[in-house]
Structure formats: structure tokens, C-alpha cells
Amino acid sequence: MTLQDSHIALAHGNGGRYMRDLIEQVFARHLGSETLDTDADSVPLTLPGDRIMLTTDGFTVQPLEFPGGSIGSLAVHGTVNDLAVSGADPLYLSLNAFIEEGFDVARLERIVADIGRAAAQVGVSVAAGDTKVLPRGEGGGLYLATTGIGVSRHPDALAxxxxxxxxxxxxxxxxxxxxxxxxxxxxxxxxxxxxxxxxxxxxxxxxxxxxxxxxxxxxxxxxxxxxxxxxxxxxxxxxxxxxxxxxxxxxxxxxxxxxxxxxxxxxxxxxxxxxxxxxxxxxxxxxxxxxxxxxxxxxxxxxxxxxxxxxxxxxxxxxxxxxxxxxxxxxxxxxxxx
Known part of the structure; x- marks a missing residue:
């Protein structure tokens, strides 16, 4: 862990150096892939096949860490599972993190590491993302929002x-x-x-x-x-x-x-x-x-x-x-x- 601050401040969401440090030293370090470009507004994706599946979800679980997982692994599994039950193989995820001011950085890093491990185990790439910092008292510590993209592989219609x-x-x-x-x-x-x-x-x-x-x-x-x-x-x-x-x-x-x-x-x-x-x-x-x-x-x-x-x-x-x-x-x- 190289981020100097031990807790999230509003400055970590202002678009400047502190936000860049947070993204590079926490998120990109655990989620980095060939498709993740922290300097781009959008990324190109390779999508094989002609039946592309899209899903989106949000996660607000409390407590953020629990026996068997955390909000981080839950966000990956929940999004991937929505694609899987639709007959698709998941390929890419996007991740939006809404972090409350004062949130412990070490805890944030544990959760982001859970995201990285879960994504690697499933074989999906976190291709894009965003962070927002909410003023103290206006959030539940950490909320995550995801979008998942996959390709339909089931031979029959599932409906x-x-x-x-x-x-x-x-x-x-x-x-x-x-x-x-x-x-x-x-x-x-x-x-x-x-x-x-x-x-x-x-x-x-x-x-x-x-x-x-x-x-x-x-x-x-x-x-x-x-x-x-x-x-x-x-x-x-x-x-x-x-x-x-x-x-x-x-x-x-x-x-x-x-x-x-x-x-x-x-x-x-x-x-x-x-x-x-x-x-x-x-x-x-x-x-x-x-x-x-x-x-x-x-x-x-x-x-x-x-x-x-x-x-x-x-x-x-x-x-x-x-x-x-x-x-x-x-x-x-x-x-x-x-």
C-alpha cells in the first residue's frame, strides 16, 4: 500500500492528484488488465459472436465484509451470474465506486483486491470504471455499481x-x-x-x-x-x-x-x-x-x-x-x- 492517506478525503474525488493516486495505487493496481486504461474516457472491446448480452447492477450490502465474501467479490459474482443464467459467457465488467469521505483506505484496498481475485477466477476483465467520493454522512461507506458484457452461448432460447x-x-x-x-x-x-x-x-x-x-x-x-x-x-x-x-x-x-x-x-x-x-x-x-x-x-x-x-x-x-x-x-x- 503506497497511498499516503489512511482514510478517504473529498480531495480523492476532485479529479486532481489525490484522485489519480487513488485510482492508480488502489484500483488499477488490483484490477489492471489489457483493456483497462485509466486515462481514457472509453475503451475498445473485442466481442466475438452476434448475440451480445448486457447487464447492470448495484450493491449496497451491510456489512461490507461478511463470512464468505465482501461487497467486492459480491459485485463480480452478482454481475457475472446475471449473464450466466441468461446463457452467456461473461467477458468484461465496468465498475463504479461511490466512497464515503472518511472511509478506511486499508479496508478499501481489501475490497478492491477481492474484486480483482474474483474477476481473475471467473476470467473476466474490469475494462472501465469510475470513482466518486460522497461527503461524510451521505453514504453507507461504500457502494458499487457494475455493468457486465458477455456473449450468449446457450444453444436454445432461455425465456x-x-x-x-x-x-x-x-x-x-x-x-x-x-x-x-x-x-x-x-x-x-x-x-x-x-x-x-x-x-x-x-x-x-x-x-x-x-x-x-x-x-x-x-x-x-x-x-x-x-x-x-x-x-x-x-x-x-x-x-x-x-x-x-x-x-x-x-x-x-x-x-x-x-x-x-x-x-x-x-x-x-x-x-x-x-x-x-x-x-x-x-x-x-x-x-x-x-x-x-x-x-x-x-x-x-x-x-x-x-x-x-x-x-x-x-x-x-x-x-x-x-x-x-x-x-x-x-x-x-x-x-x-x-
Whole structure:
């Protein structure tokens, strides 16, 4: 670390020497690539293929560092995952950092280093970026905004319009890990635990389904969790969805915290999971493809899509043999989770 100041000042956002030092000695040092030019207003990109995918996202998680990741790695994984579930291979990212005056520079460097490591592991380049410094009290320490560019590689169209009655809903692993890990890191309820966020790149999971016919749609269940993805599908298709509590994986520690505090794991954010809708005749093949991967060993059938009599609705078959409606999310149970 060579930046002389230990905390961010407003001068680090004024366009002068201090801002240049911040960009060169923190951001460019960890994120430098062939495409990153800190002196240019725009950069040329090489984009193979004719189906270019674009996504954008923002990240405001608190705390900024949590078991299993940080806002930095989360920003990379979250952006890459949005491309991956759309059937794309990610290529480039842009990064905007909104830093509050007084933010600890050593902490900033740790987070930027997380960005660099996550991007290198995924194989994407941070091609462009910007920094802004907010006056003290006008920010939450650090906010990040990203844009991701990739090239579509899935052989078939992935869209809710492709979904059919009797299709099967798959989930690639346990739900609720990220939401509970971040909540425990806040120590708001005097609780502590060793639950880690599931934040990770889902590209291996989405690539594994490219050779499986009948994959209709994929989505990463971030804010609002599995239940919200189910509602989005039901609303778009007018099909009912029956989820099965007995087959959907939830870690015992996550369930225990939910039981104590009144949370429902079906509405909690995941940051390293995929929900896929697959034709019934190839669901077993898709499930096996996931279970062969380190990130999908606990993949399971989450439910099925039914008819549209009376309009689409989302229900949960409980472990005791009952059934309850999963209402559409209104209040945010855990704000600033991603």
C-alpha cells in the first residue's frame, strides 16, 4: 500500500492528484488488465459472436465484509451470474465506486483486491470504471455499481415464454445461506454463527446445462429468494407452481436461525445458486449434470409447474403433508443484503 492517506478525503474525488493516486495505487493496481486504461474516457472491446448480452447492477450490502465474501467479490459474482443464467459467457465488467469521505483506505484496498481475485477466477476483465467520493454522512461507506458484457452461448432460447405446464423447477443447492450469513454478521440480535454466504460464480452450473435439451429458463434467486423467482415465473406464465418443502435443501443452521427470528428461508437471498425450469423428460439429466459439480452436489427438484385454472399461484407442500400459499413478497425482511 503506497497511498499516503489512511482514510478517504473529498480531495480523492476532485479529479486532481489525490484522485489519480487513488485510482492508480488502489484500483488499477488490483484490477489492471489489457483493456483497462485509466486515462481514457472509453475503451475498445473485442466481442466475438452476434448475440451480445448486457447487464447492470448495484450493491449496497451491510456489512461490507461478511463470512464468505465482501461487497467486492459480491459485485463480480452478482454481475457475472446475471449473464450466466441468461446463457452467456461473461467477458468484461465496468465498475463504479461511490466512497464515503472518511472511509478506511486499508479496508478499501481489501475490497478492491477481492474484486480483482474474483474477476481473475471467473476470467473476466474490469475494462472501465469510475470513482466518486460522497461527503461524510451521505453514504453507507461504500457502494458499487457494475455493468457486465458477455456473449450468449446457450444453444436454445432461455425465456419465461418457453416455459410449459408440467415443467420441473430445479434449485442448484441450499437456499438462504447468504441472507442469514449477512444478517449474523450484523450482530443485530446478539447471535453469532459459522454460516457462510453461498456467494460464488454460477457459470459452471449454467454451462453444464448447455448440453441438456429442454432447459427453458434460468434465474439466480437473489433478493426475495426462491419464492420470489417462483412468483415471477407464475405471473409471467399464468401457471401455478407447487414447491416441495421436503426436497428443497435448507441447511439446519439456517433453518434454526429462521425459526428463532421468524424468517422464512424461501424468501432469503442466495448469491451462488441457480433456479432452472426444465422439461420433465430431461429434468433428471439436468439434475445429474449439476450434482456432478462441486457447486451443485446438493441440487434438487424444487417443485413443478401446473395448470392455470384460476390463474397462477405459488404453493408449498409442507413436510407434514399440508399445503400453504407463499404470498408475493412485500416488506423486505433483510434490507441491504446485496
Amino acid at each position: 419465461m415464454s418457453e416455459i410449459r405446464s408440467s415443467d420441473v423447477l430445479l434449485v442448484s443447492g441450499p437456499i438462504g445461506d447468504h441472507g442469514i450469513a449477512v444478517m449474523l454478521a450484523r450482530e443485530q440480535f446478539g447471535l453469532r454463527g459459522d454460516i457462510r454466504s453461498d456467494a460464488a460464480c454460477v457459470l459452471p452450473l449454467t454451462r453444464a446445462l448447455r448440453g441438456v435439451p429442454g432447459v427453458r429458463f434460468m434465474r439466480d434467486p437473489t433478493r426475495g429468494g426462491l419464492a420470489t423467482v417462483a412468483h415471477e415465473i407464475s405471473r409471467a406464465t399464468d401457471l401455478s407452481i407447487a414447491l416441495d418443502e421436503a426436497t428443497i435443501p435448507v441447511r439446519p443452521a439456517v433453518q434454526a436461525v429462521c425459526d428463532m427470528l421468524g424468517y422464512d428461508p424461501f424468501y432469503l437471498a442466495c448469491e451462488g445458486r441457480v433456479v432452472a425450469v426444465v422439461a420433465p423428460e430431461t429434468a433428471a439429466q439436468a439434475l445429474a449434470a449439476w450434482q456432478d459439480l462441486p457447486g451443485g452436489t446438493d441440487a434438487a427438484i424444487a417443485g413443478t409447474l401446473g395448470g392455470n385454472a384460476g390463474g397462477g399461484r405459488v404453493t408449498l407442500r409442507t413436510t407434514v403433508g399440508g399445503e400453504r400459499f407463499l404470498e408475493e413478497l412485500e416488506d423486505d425482511p433483510l434490507p441491504r443484503i446485496c
